[in-house]
Amino acid sequence: MDRKEFFSVIGMSAAALTIMGCLGCSKGSDSANGPSTPAPTSVDFTLDLSASSNSALATNGGYLVSQGILIARTAAGAYIAVQESCTHQSYPLVYQSGSSQFYCNNHGATFTEKGVVTGGPTNRSLVVYNTSLSGVSLRIYS
Structure with missing residues (x-):
């Protein structure tokens, strides 16, 4: 050669x-593109919003993750909950209150506050969970 x-x-x-x-x-x-972790099913738990571990939800735009679910407080003050992981490759999502979206730092996928895909390498929406506020108790359920 x-x-x-x-x-x-x-x-x-x-x-x-x-x-x-x-x-x-x-x-x-x-x-x-890799395995995707299924979203939690049969969800029903309550967060005590007065507990220090849940203090991120005390202000509009804050969020936290509990039991595989990302719970956020929107800029308008509403509580929303979606699966914690991106539907592309199961990387953790973050909530961006300034742009009212969930974002995957790994590949750039974006989702509305209703879990609908708006960009990125996935075409699957997020699983959205119900929320109900009673005093300082926030219930997240499917």
Whole structure:
């Protein structure tokens, strides 16, 4: 094998690896991108909003994660709850109150406060849970 043939083979191998890597991140196929953790089911628990462990929910825009569920207090003061993990590859989500959305720091997926996909490498919406406030008790249930 001469030098020209060697570089040709190396170049084709690198191109093939690059193409395979890109296909692995295609937007249309979440299952090709890795496992997705299922959202919690049969959910029914209550948070004491006066407890220091839940103090993030004392102010509008705050959020916390409990039992696999992200609970947030919107800019308007409403409580909302969705599955904690992104539907793409199960990375933890954050709540961005300034833009009223859930965001995945890993691949940039975005979801509305109602859990609907607005961008990113997934096409599956988040599971949304019901919330009910009674005094300082916030119930999260499915």
